[in-house]
Amino acid sequence: MLSDPIDSPTSAPTRRPSSPAPTQPILEVIDATHAYDGVVALENVTVTAAPGEFLTILGESGSGKTTLLRLISGLEKPYRIGALRLGGVDVREVPAFLRDCTTVFQNYALFPHLTVGANVEYGLKVRGIAAAERRTRARQALELVQLADMYDRKIHQLSGGQRQRVALARALVPQPAILLLDEPLGALDEKLRVDMQVELLELQKRLGMTFIYITHSQEEALTMSDRIILMRKGKIEQEGPPTTIFDRPVSSFAARFMGVENCFDAELTGVSGSDALIRVGDHHLIGRWSGRKPPKAGAKVAVGIRAERLRLARAAPTGPDLNVLPCRGGGAIYKGKYLDRAVETDVAPMKARIWDASAADGEPSCVWWRKDDCIVMEP
Amino acid sequence: MSTMTLTQDRAERAQTKRHSRLGQSTGWITLAKVFGVVALAMIYIPLLWLAVMSFAASPLSGVPFPLTLDNYRQLGGDGRWLPPLWTSVWLSGLVALVCMLIATVVGRSITRMRRPGGVILLTLLPLFVPGLTTGAALFIFLRTILELKLGIWSIFLGQLVWALPFCMLLILVIASRFDLRLLEAAEDLGASPWRRFWDIEMPILRPGIFGAGIFGFLLSFNELPRSLFLRGLETTLPIYNWAMAASQQSQVPIIFSLTTIILAVTLPVMGAFFWVLFVKLDKS
Numbered sequence: 001m002l003s004d005p006i007d008s009p010t011s012a013p014t015r016r017p018s019s020p021a022p023t024q025p026i027l028e029v030i031d032a033t034h035a036y037d038g039v040v041a042l043e044n045v046t047v048t049a050a051p052g053e054f055l056t057i058l059g060e061s062g063s064g065k066t067t068l069l070r071l072i073s074g075l076e077k078p079y080r081i082g083a084l085r086l087g088g089v090d091v092r093e094v095p096a097f098l099r100d101c102t103t104v105f106q107n108y109a110l111f112p113h114l115t116v117g118a119n120v121e122y123g124l125k126v127r128g129i130a131a132a133e134r135r136t137r138a139r140q141a142l143e144l145v146q147l148a149d150m151y152d153r154k155i156h157q158l159s160g161g162q163r164q165r166v167a168l169a170r171a172l173v174p175q176p177a178i179l180l181l182d183e184p185l186g187a188l189d190e191k192l193r194v195d196m197q198v199e200l201l202e203l204q205k206r207l208g209m210t211f212i213y214i215t216h217s218q219e220e221a222l223t224m225s226d227r228i229i230l231m232r233k234g235k236i237e238q239e240g241p242p243t244t245i246f247d248r249p250v251s252s253f254a255a256r257f258m259g260v261e262n263c264f265d266a267e268l269t270g271v272s273g274s275d276a277l278i279r280v281g282d283h284h285l286i287g288r289w290s291g292r293k294p295p296k297a298g299a300k301v302a303v304g305i306r307a308e309r310l311r312l313a314r315a316a317p318t319g320p321d322l323n324v325l326p327c328r329g330g331g332a333i334y335k336g337k338y339l340d341r342a343v344e345t346d347v348a349p350m351k352a353r354i355w356d357a358s359a360a361d362g363e364p365s366c367v368w369w370r371k372d373d374c375i376v377m378e379p
Numbered sequence: 380m381s382t383m384t385l386t387q388d389r390a391e392r393a394q395t396k397r398h399s400r401l402g403q404s405t406g407w408i409t410l411a412k413v414f415g416v417v418a419l420a421m422i423y424i425p426l427l428w429l430a431v432m433s434f435a436a437s438p439l440s441g442v443p444f445p446l447t448l449d450n451y452r453q454l455g456g457d458g459r460w461l462p463p464l465w466t467s468v469w470l471s472g473l474v475a476l477v478c479m480l481i482a483t484v485v486g487r488s489i490t491r492m493r494r495p496g497g498v499i500l501l502t503l504l505p506l507f508v509p510g511l512t513t514g515a516a517l518f519i520f521l522r523t524i525l526e527l528k529l530g531i532w533s534i535f536l537g538q539l540v541w542a543l544p545f546c547m548l549l550i551l552v553i554a555s556r557f558d559l560r561l562l563e564a565a566e567d568l569g570a571s572p573w574r575r576f577w578d579i580e581m582p583i584l585r586p587g588i589f590g591a592g593i594f595g596f597l598l599s600f601n602e603l604p605r606s607l608f609l610r611g612l613e614t615t616l617p618i619y620n621w622a623m624a625a626s627q628q629s630q631v632p633i634i635f636s637l638t639t640i641i642l643a644v645t646l647p648v649m650g651a652f653f654w655v656l657f658v659k660l661d662k663s
């Protein structure tokens with residue numbers, strides 16, 4: 001019932017050339033730097049994307065995500081850039097309206113004086129495509145985002161979720177090589193956001209289009225992406241597939257951003273293989289190094305353990321790969337599906353997650369975790 | 380009376396909607412109604428009186444009776460007022476057109492400035508300069524200092540200086556609310572600079588642009604003090620009316636009928652124009 005605009009017979013001059021060889025990236029941003037009135041927003045950032053990839057730019061507000069997207073779309077001219085290629089073609093001097101990518105803006109930026117249909121058609125209209133074909137393709141795109149019956153509505157008659165879909169349809173219709181999405185779900189409520197995440201992902205897989213997706217939500221990034229780029233103050237903090245970023249953050253910033261609850265400072269005393277030996281006060285612990293550069297003994301490091309990997313016990317277990325710290329019980333926070341127990345240790349206050357609430361009775365005397373769950377990283 | 384019931388209706392709806400403090404006391408509403416009625420009466424009664432008196436045998440007597448078409452007959456027979464009318468029509472049309480153009484170009488650049496405050500003030504300040512002052516100043520500047528021969532072009536200049544700030548005001552009100560991000564969205568979708576203006580910015584600014592045209596026309600069409608200084612040997616309709624009214628007692632009745640005709644034509648035309656602009660285009 002739903003048909004992709006991509007499959008429709010068309011003579012559009014903008015039709016993508018036969019897809020480039022799989023090894024050639026469809027997007028290359030090399031060494032981009034940008035500043036607004038002396039305020040550096042982006043510093044030596046390099047980003048590449050493969051055709052059909054779902055690449056997420058993750059970072060807190062003000063970290064330069066939108067700036068990066070605007071450099072790609074051409075709406076902002078970079079202060080300095082090594083190279084900027086779309087589909088292997090240098091586009092540094094190509095104005096935004098001639099670049100083969102479209103954007104779903106954070107505020108949607110729908111044209112208030114046009115109908116939904118005219119908004120969606122606009123990208124085709126400026127390419128000189130005949131009215132009949134425009135209409136057909138706009139209707140297909142609206143079907144794709146499940147707004148087929150809204151063609152003649154005015155923008156102000158739509159809800160937030162519907163506007164978001166119109167913005168998506170409008171950006172999809174010209175069939176760009178790359179779709180740029182700037183926190184497209186940010187303004188939607190929780191339930192709608194989760195539904196739209198699934199729909200967007202399905203759409204991207206079906207169309208085989210490259211998505212560059214901006215979000216500040218680590219949960220959204222983890223569920224949707226092929227690869228994540230974590231930004232911090234205009235620089236790339238870490239990049240990799242979701243599992244790498246989730247399990248092996250390179251720094252305490254990355255760890256905290258990815259929701260590692262227990263983070264504290266330590267000193268590296270030695271390295272053997274991938275094992276990192278560390279000392280916090282009088283306690284010696286063992287973990288796995290996950291920083292960028294090979295570590296040196298004596299360096300200051302950060303240690304991170306996820307709450308769900310911490311175990312509470314009344315008697316200390318023993319084993320070569322276990323870290324054990326004595327603890328005093330604190331309060332419990334009820335979270336519905338699970339329970340968070342806060343405990344005091346000599347090292348830092350810690351939080352342990354207990355999935356079986358009935359097992360939370362009693363006072364634990366120690367907290368323990370495996371070597372593999374102990375992330376040692378750059379401070 | 381139908382407008383009265385309409386305003387009343389609206390006032391009541393507004394009251395129930397907002398429960399404003401003022402709206403609670405009927406005293407204020409009554410006062411507002413009284414002022415409103417008085418103001419409307421002040422505007423329309425003299426106009427109506429003028430129309431009625433244009434049919435009077437001796438308009439200056441203050442008694443409309445006996446009614447007669449003599450004034451109109453006389454007007455039809457006298458052709459002297461026709462050339463000034465045509466001069467005024469095309470001159471005002473030109474002023475309106477140039478106002479629309481300049482105000483649009485300048486207005487949209489002002490809204491793109493970082494700190495537009497000073498420029499806006501400077502642009503709108505001429506609104507407060509008395510007409511005779513502007514006229515005299517331009518006269519001295521063009522005639523005495525530049526030693527140019529005055530004519531239609533200098534009337535045009537004076538009227539443009541007069542109408543432009545109003546037109547700027549109209550455009551600025553609309554343009555300052557225009558979201559520049561819409562142009563970026565259009566650019567992102569592949570629209571060239573010209574298409575961005577034509578498809579997105581112009582339609583949204585259109586009420587302001589047309590409004591500027593209407594006001595430019597009206598302000599120019601009724602302008603007298605500047606034209607008097609800058610006319611050279613030319614005559615516009617306001618100059619003609621003024622000259623007739625000032626010099627020749629016998630011509631006054633004709634002016635009554637002439638102004639009535641102009642009113643009878645312009646009011647419906649302007650009404651229709653506004654209706655198309657704000658009701659029809661808004662719905663489509």
Ligand SMILES: Nc1ncnc2c1ncn2[C@@H]1O[C@H](COP(=O)(O)OP(=O)(O)O)[C@@H](O)[C@H]1O
Nearest residue numbers: 036039041059060061062063064065066067068
């Ligand atoms: N138009 C602008 N003028 C001045 N500073 C800007 C502008 N846009 C962004 N910035 C600054 O650049 C930095 C990065 O902004 P942005 O790329 O929008 O971040 P993000 O999208 O990650 O929230 C911020 O410090 C922001 O204040």
Ligand SMILES: [Mg+2]
Nearest residue numbers: 065066106182
């Ligand atoms: Mg942003």
